[in-house]
Amino acid sequence: MTRDLLVKPVDVVDRDREWGLLTDFLTDPDPAMRLGIVSGRRRHGKCYLLQALSEQVGGLYVTAVREEGRLPAIQRFGDAIAAHAGLRPGSLRLTDWRDVLSNALDVTARSTHPLLVIDELPYLLQHSPEIPGLLQQLYDERQRGAPSGAAPGPRLILCGSAMSVMHELLSGTKPLRGRAVVDLRLGAFDYRASRTFWKIADPLTALKVHAVLGGAPGYRPVAARPHPDGGFDTWLTGTLLDPGRAVYSRTETEHLLREDPRITQHTLYYDILTAIAQGATTPSKIGAALERPRNAVTHPIGVLESTGYIRKEEDVLRSKHPVITLADPVIRFNQLITLPQAAAVEQGFAEQVWQQAAPTFNSKILGPHFEDLARDFTRRYAHTLLPGGLPGPVGTTEVADRAARTKHEVDVIALAAGERPQSPHAKVALLGEAKATAARRGTGDLERLERIRALLGEQGYDTAATTLALYSLHGFYPDLVELADRRDDLLLVDLPALYGS
Known part of the structure; x- marks a missing residue:
C-alpha cells in the first residue's frame, strides 16, 4: 500500500x-x-x-x-x-x-x-x-x-x-x-471547522456554542441533541446545565482536571481557575484573589499551563507583561456560570440560573471569546485581506497615552511578517478593536484606533502601513461602511466575514 x-x-x-x-x-x-x-x-x-x-x-x-x-x-x-x-x-x-x-x-x-x-x-x-x-x-x-x-x-x-x-x-x-x-x-478544531462539524447554520449560534465548548470534536456526540440551531438557550440548559447529561460542565471539568496525575489539590486548582475566569491575569493578581502569596500559586499555575488548561501570552510590544487566560471554554463556563449556582442547577432550576447569568455570559464569556476569535481570524485568514499578506506575531498590548494620562488596551495587534515581539521599532501590520456588544461600531471606534496608531508612531514603531481593523458582532453604521470603501487602511470584520461568508 x-x-x-x-x-x-x-x-x-x-x-x-x-x-x-x-x-x-x-x-x-x-x-x-x-x-x-x-x-x-x-x-x-x-x-x-x-x-x-x-x-x-x-x-x-x-x-x-x-x-x-x-x-x-x-x-x-x-x-x-x-x-x-x-x-x-x-x-x-x-x-x-x-x-x-x-x-x-x-x-x-x-x-x-x-x-x-x-x-x-x-x-x-x-x-x-x-x-x-x-x-x-x-x-x-x-x-x-x-x-x-x-x-x-x-x-x-x-x-x-x-x-x-x-x-x-x-x-x-x-x-x-x-x-x-x-x-x-x-488541538481542537478552529472556529470555522467547528461550525462545519456541528452543521450549525446560524453564525451567531455557532459563535456561542464555540464560546462554551470550544472546538473539541468529542462534544458533538454527547451534546448534539437538541441541535443548537433549534435555540441556543434551550440547547445549553439541556446540556451544560443538565446534571443528568455527560457534558454537564461541572462533571466535565472534574474529568478534565483528573487527566493530569499532578493535580491532586482540586480545591486550590478550582480556586485558581475561578480567579483567572474572573479576570486575574498575573500570578500576583491570582494570589491576591485567593489571599495567598504569589509563590503559593506559581507551581499550580505552571501545572495548569503545561496541561493546556490555561495559557500565558506575552504582550506583543512590552516585555515581561504576560497575560494569563483560560484556554478551555468548558472550564470557563463552569467556573463563572455553573459552579456559583450549582445547588440551584442540580435542583432543576437550570432555566432560571441561565437567565440570571446572562450579564456574566455576555461580559466575561462571549465578549472575551469574540476577542479571541478576532485574533484567530487575524492569524489564519486576514492575510487574504491585508496589503502585506501573512502577518507576523498576533496578540494584545497596552499603549500609554501620557497626554491623556491613560492606557489604551488593544484587542488585536499584528506585527509584520519577520518582526519579533517586543522589538523597539517593530513594523505594525494591524491594530484592531473587537466588540461583542449589541451596539454597532462607528467612527468613534475608528478615531480611537487612529489615536493609538499615532501614539505608536510617536514611540518609534513603524506604522506607515498599519491597517486599522474593527471587529463587530452586530455590524457597523453606514457612514463607517462608506468610509471603509474609500480607505485602503481600514478593515471591517462582522460576524459573517469572521466565518468566511
Whole structure:
C-alpha cells in the first residue's frame, strides 16, 4: 500500500495536515523501527484519528484502562496481540512488559505497514514506569541489523491525554528523548471547522456554542441533541446545565482536571481557575484573589499551563507583561456560570440560573471569546485581506497615552511578517478593536484606533502601513461602511466575514 492509497476517511473531519503527517510516518520505507508521539486534550479526537489510521492498514491498536492493575493490563495486551496474530485468547502467556512489547512489535512487523498504537499510555505508566526504558531498548535493538531493501520496520505510536506526562517522554534525560520522528500535539478544531462539524447554520449560534465548548470534536456526540440551531438557550440548559447529561460542565471539568496525575489539590486548582475566569491575569493578581502569596500559586499555575488548561501570552510590544487566560471554554463556563449556582442547577432550576447569568455570559464569556476569535481570524485568514499578506506575531498590548494620562488596551495587534515581539521599532501590520456588544461600531471606534496608531508612531514603531481593523458582532453604521470603501487602511470584520461568508 502506497501513501496515495491511504486516503483520509470521509468521517475524519478536517485534520488534513495531521493525516498527512501520520501517513508519511507510516509509509516511510526505512527498515528500522520508527517512533511517534501523539498527545492532545480529552475529546480532541486523538483516538478517532488513530483508530481510523489503524483500520486502514490493519494495525494493532491497544488502549490502556484507567486504574487497571499491572498483571491484568499485561494479560489484556497479550490477548490483543494473540487476536491480531490469529491465535486464540490466552495462547500467549506473557509475564512482563518487555515480552508484551517485543511480541507486539514482531507481530505487527509482518504487515505491509506495520503499525502498533498504544493509546492512553499515562495509565500504564502509573503502575509500570519501566515501559519507556524498555521501549528505548527495543528501539535501539531494531536500529541495527536491518538489511538494505528489507521491509519497513515497525511503526510505534504512543498516545495520551495527560499532556504533561506525554510531553515529558521526550524531555531531558528521559529514555525516549531523541528517538521520536513525530511529536504531534492534536488541538481542537478552529472556529470555522467547528461550525462545519456541528452543521450549525446560524453564525451567531455557532459563535456561542464555540464560546462554551470550544472546538473539541468529542462534544458533538454527547451534546448534539437538541441541535443548537433549534435555540441556543434551550440547547445549553439541556446540556451544560443538565446534571443528568455527560457534558454537564461541572462533571466535565472534574474529568478534565483528573487527566493530569499532578493535580491532586482540586480545591486550590478550582480556586485558581475561578480567579483567572474572573479576570486575574498575573500570578500576583491570582494570589491576591485567593489571599495567598504569589509563590503559593506559581507551581499550580505552571501545572495548569503545561496541561493546556490555561495559557500565558506575552504582550506583543512590552516585555515581561504576560497575560494569563483560560484556554478551555468548558472550564470557563463552569467556573463563572455553573459552579456559583450549582445547588440551584442540580435542583432543576437550570432555566432560571441561565437567565440570571446572562450579564456574566455576555461580559466575561462571549465578549472575551469574540476577542479571541478576532485574533484567530487575524492569524489564519486576514492575510487574504491585508496589503502585506501573512502577518507576523498576533496578540494584545497596552499603549500609554501620557497626554491623556491613560492606557489604551488593544484587542488585536499584528506585527509584520519577520518582526519579533517586543522589538523597539517593530513594523505594525494591524491594530484592531473587537466588540461583542449589541451596539454597532462607528467612527468613534475608528478615531480611537487612529489615536493609538499615532501614539505608536510617536514611540518609534513603524506604522506607515498599519491597517486599522474593527471587529463587530452586530455590524457597523453606514457612514463607517462608506468610509471603509474609500480607505485602503481600514478593515471591517462582522460576524459573517469572521466565518468566511
